[in-house]
Amino acid sequence: MSQVPQNIRAIVSQALEKRAAEGTPVPQESGPRIPGKALVPVLNTLLTSEFVAIHQYTGHYAILKNFGYEKLAKYVLEHLNDERRHTDMLAYRIAFLGGTPEISAALDASLGMTVPQMFANDLAKEEGAVTAYNDSVVEAVNAKDTVTREMLESICKDEDHHIDEITTYQGQIEQMGLGQFLVTQL
Numbered sequence: 001m002s003q004v005p006q007n008i009r010a011i012v013s014q015a016l017e018k019r020a021a022e023g024t025p026v027p028q029e030s031g032p033r034i035p036g037k038a039l040v041p042v043l044n045t046l047l048t049s050e051f052v053a054i055h056q057y058t059g060h061y062a063i064l065k066n067f068g069y070e071k072l073a074k075y076v077l078e079h080l081n082d083e084r085r086h087t088d089m090l091a092y093r094i095a096f097l098g099g100t101p102e103i104s105a106a107l108d109a110s111l112g113m114t115v116p117q118m119f120a121n122d123l124a125k126e127e128g129a130v131t132a133y134n135d136s137v138v139e140a141v142n143a144k145d146t147v148t149r150e151m152l153e154s155i156c157k158d159e160d161h162h163i164d165e166i167t168t169y170q171g172q173i174e175q176m177g178l179g180q181f182l183v184t185q186l
C-alpha cells in the first residue's frame, strides 16, 4: 500500500528551494495583496454584535407597537434599519477581505419589558458598540487598511448618534416624568 506523504509543506518547500538554487523564478502568492485580511476576526465579532442589536431592536419595536407608542416605535425602527445596514457593510467587507461572514454565532439580546428598561438595555448595547468600534479603528490603523477604518468610523458615528437619541429620551423622562413622556409618544 502506497504511503500518503506526511508533510506536503516540507516537500513543496524543498521543491521551491531546488528551483531557487537552479535560478528558476519562484512563483509568488497569487491574488491582490489586501492589507486588512487580518481584520476578519475583528469584523466578525462586530458583525455578531450587530445581529444582537437587530434582535434587540426587533423585539423592542414589536413591544412598542403593541403598546401603541407609535412615535417611539418609529424611532426604534430607524435604529433597527441602521443596524441592518451595518451588518451589510461588515459582511461585505469580510467577504471582500477573503473571510466568511459569521452568521451562526449565539445571540444574547436583552429585551426590556418597560420603556425605561428598553432604553437602559439599548444604551448599554450602544455604549458597548462605540467602545468596540473605537478599538477596531485602532486595529484597522495598525493593519494599514484605510478603507476598513473609514467604514468602521462611519458606523461608530451612527452608534454615537444612537446614544445621543437614547440619552435625550431618558433626559425627557427625568424632566417630565414617565407618564407625561409616554403621552407624547402615542
Ligand SMILES: [Fe+2]
Binding pocket: 050, 053, 082, 083, 086, 129, 155, 159
Ligand atoms: Fe450598529
Ligand SMILES: [Fe+2]
Binding pocket: 053, 079, 082, 083, 126, 129, 158, 159, 162
Ligand atoms: Fe446602534
